Amino acid sequence: MMKQERIMDISIKTEEAAITAISIYLLSKYNFDLPIWALVLLFFSPDISMLGYLINSRFGAFTYNLFHHRGIALVLFAVGFLGHMEILITIGILMMAHSSFDRMMGYGLKYPDDFSHTNLGWIGKGK
DSSP: OOHHHHHHHHHHHHHHHHHHHHHHHHHHHSSTTOOHHHHHHHHHGGGGGGGGGGTOHHHHHHHHHHHSOHHHHHHHHHHHHHTTOHHHHHHHHHHHHHHHHHHHTTOOOBOTTOTTEETTEEOSTTO
């Protein structure tokens, strides 16, 4: 990896880490007093969307992207905030935290051709 690419990679991962940390902090405020083990399970719950890949790659990418899209997370959060619906606020924050965590780890939104083909590039051994 070239030096400029490495600097950009670190910059993006730092940004995603900051978004993840802020989202986790917000979850400490909007969490329905759930125990920590439940919050950890909920944090990883968007990954259930990968089951769409059991049907085919196109449907899998659609379901994965639907549950990992930060724009959708922000809309849910905003609607919940404006409508005083704590459940939507919490779901939006959970989606934001999880999606940013995934991006920090190098997993982006999926292209319909292959699970390993993401908006951040190719993941896995064939990188």
